[in-house]
Amino acid sequence: MKRVVITGAGTINSLGHSVPDTLEAMREGRCGITELEFRDVERLAIKIGGQVRGFEAEGRFNRQQMSLYDRFTQFTLTAAKEAIEQSGLVFHGDLAARSGVVLGTAGGGVSTWDDNYRSVYEDGKNRVHPFVVPKLMNNAAASHVSMEYNLKGPSFTVSTACASSNHAMALAFQMVRSGAAPAMLTGGSESMLCFGGVKAWEGLRVMSKDACRPFSANRNGMVQGEGAGVFVFEEYEHARARGADILCEVAGFAMSSDAADIVMPSKQGASRAMAGALADARLDANQVGYINAHGTGTAANDKTECAAVADVFGQHADDLMISSTKSMHGHLIGGTGAVELLACIMALREGVIAPTIGYEEPDPECALDVVPNDAREAKVDVAISNAFAFGGLNAVLALKRI
């Protein structure tokens, strides 16, 4: 089995348009959640979200590209560019033939669906743009990344709701570890902040109207975000041979299915995924210094997740740090694990733990060190990143300092 390392990272989200900007915001505990701005927002009960600001597609992409790139693809390409430039990789020959792209998204081109349904149903038009289908399809982003960077190996899109990115990164990891691919572009993207995208979530009655306060006793629900996170996963010897700057090692992963309920989380399913990731990475639970929580800020997730952590880590649960950066960037749904992996990389590489902001009141059911409100300096050797999706599908990644 090969070792797998990360040699490039890119992002765009409500905290920043790059990795350095995002990490700075996480260090400072800034909140990217604001009043939403888009057509018909006044008809929503939920009017806040982690919306990407100041992102002008015009100027970045030409007219032909614009007609093919939904906002989730635009986010993906922006993040992929940053990640590939950082890695220094140029794909040609055998490297290009064997390297691919595995990305996660829950909804794909949601705003393209929204705009075109509006056009035919509300505006009564009988004709839509010829590229609606290639623009909205869930694999559009992965395909455009493969075309842009000449990635001709295994490429596809994974859609497992809120765990999409983690499932995608786990699969990319497996491909590099097995030797099937020398490098993989992976991560995920989501752009659901449009009228239909928020209205659908509103119906479930689990959204907060004011803030995302994970683990806080007065938490009252989740807040949506948008954006992308993309990484270059590379075989260790390949990275070393070319003198690449290695951000951290991806040491293992596990996936599990609750096989129980379509929306309610399960402590057993979450525990099995965390314990499985450690076993896969051949790590002891006591080595874990930081957990990037799924931490949605709903009543059900946070207490279930804390109970699962207590089960898996025993006494050590009181010594480790666990934070939810969703408090800052919101829940990026299918892209969330990718953006949250950045907090793990920051913990391992810079020794800075991103906080859980908006924390106001301790909850006895979430009695862990949730790094409330202020970032903290700490040396961390191992971090894990949790994602527990609707549908009971869980994916946890384990990362190591290098």
Add this chain to the structure above:
Amino acid sequence: MSISDRVIAIIAEQAVLEPSDVTPDSTLEDLGIDSLGLVESIFAIEEEFDISIPFNANEPSASDFDITNVAAIIAGIEKLVAEKV
């Protein structure tokens, strides 16, 4: 049908029971309605009466809308319907 009968019909349908099995002091738990069933019932009631019910599944007790039992739910809806006019 009265507001009460209409609400009971919706709750009974959600619980897969006859309306006669739904009494004012039945709790949702008694009727076998879980949190997802509750959210669905609230949606159906909002549609039936064209009202908005203030209910957040994260903090049912903090909502102004009392869901202790069927009688409380009916009273809450009668109030919202009266306020609408």
